[in-house]
Amino acid sequence: MKKQVTIKDIAKELGVSHSVVSRALNPNPDKNARISPETKERIVKTAKRLGFQRNRIAEFLKHGKAATIGVFMPEFSNRLGADLMMGISEAAAEYGFPLNFYFGMNYSSFETFIHKNIKNPCSGIISYPFEFGESEELKKLFSEFADSGGKTILLNTTCGSGFPVLYMNNQKGSQIAADFLIKKACSLYLVDNSHRGRSDSFLSYIDGKGFLDRCVRFDFQEFPTIFKRVADNRTGFPIGIFAANDQNAADIIRKVRELGLQFKEEIALVGYDDLQLAAQLDPPLTTIHQPFRYEGRRAVEKLINVIYGGNEEDESIDPFLVERETA
Structure with a gap:
């Protein structure tokens, strides 16, 4: 079995200290911890070459949270739902984040999803509140989650929650x-x-x-x-x-x-x-x-950026024509 690459392995490979590598690979480093752009680039490239992956579980446990990303999806039994799940799963695996999927088609199931993620703090959620519309109850739920420190990316909705929305155009x-x-x-x-x-x-x-x-x-x-x-x-x-x-x-x-x-x-x-x-x-x-697989990947990328203190805006994804035999 292949040995998991550690920060110490990267430091040894480059002849730098463990702390320098740690700072270079930290997505949210201490502002006082300075490192040159050239050194950081060299460390990042070496980490990628060696197959280094952050231990997200240990990282989030330090802050009393699970590394898990919670995902709420409508119960779509078609290619769109499958593509969305694949895109989310591929990107989450690539970045080392575990996933918990929840499925539902009504407000009650979504309310349960939010409260579970407040009670057992996760790293963030990707949510597709299908056909819930704009309501005070829904806005209150999102406010409650945000007040608990929750990070969120919404998919294909106009619920007006104030969270970044990724949607099909x-x-x-x-x-x-x-x-x-x-x-x-x-x-x-x-x-x-x-x-x-x-x-x-x-x-x-x-x-x-x-x-x-x-x-x-x-x-x-x-x-x-x-x-x-x-x-x-x-x-x-x-x-x-x-x-x-x-x-x-x-x-x-x-x-x-x-x-x-x-x-x-x-x-x-x-x-x-x-x-x-x-x-x-x-x-x-x-x-x-509709490129739902791509949307799933982008949702994970945007959420990770928000988790580590970045800002995200609403973003649209353009569909495209597939020409076959009916026209």
Whole structure:
């Protein structure tokens, strides 16, 4: 078994004192402990080459806390949730922080999560308070955690807690979809209203390009009726369709096939999310990919910076188009 590299090993390798190495590798060093930038760079490079990893458990125990990062996530059983977990897990392992995952879809489960992390102080939390909205109760919970010294990064929320938020830029994703369909010179645009923020952004972009009069916004349960009427009275091809998510897009594919229409030539369909099913559909779905794995990694990096006294601002992550066979 490979021996764990210690600060003493690095000091011996470079011929410097143990205390110099300790100061160089301390993310929050004493302001009076001076070390030249050149020496610090040499120590950091050597530590990385030798495979040194900080003992986070011992480091945080000195301050009466656990090194563990608490993570609260909604119970998503799809690729988005899996990618987010992988990104968080990869980065936490890389930086030497243990993780505790908690799952829930209601306020009570989130309240339990916060109180557990106040009672048993952790290094910080990454929280995805899905669909809790803005409420005084939620703000009070976050204030309670902050007052206990808790450090937090929030994901994909607008709860207005005052903590840094890392979020997917749905506005950008919808604009990418709209621009893509505009370039297909669609005669008409059918816009799924299942996700109001995405449909609003799509239509706003279309309006800016002067094509709003070609748009029909629909509630998804009305799609079969609206689509048949549009297909029967069509004046030109292709008809562009923006689905609010990939599951809705899968239902749209079935309806298009029922009417005997062809993708690309007659129908241009763009979904949203890039779930695993998107590439397996027949035909494979052109869709907007949300990089949740990257978001997980960034969340850990931002939280660690906050834990060690750094400042973090809100940050958006841009989705991107994955072009397949439906457009």
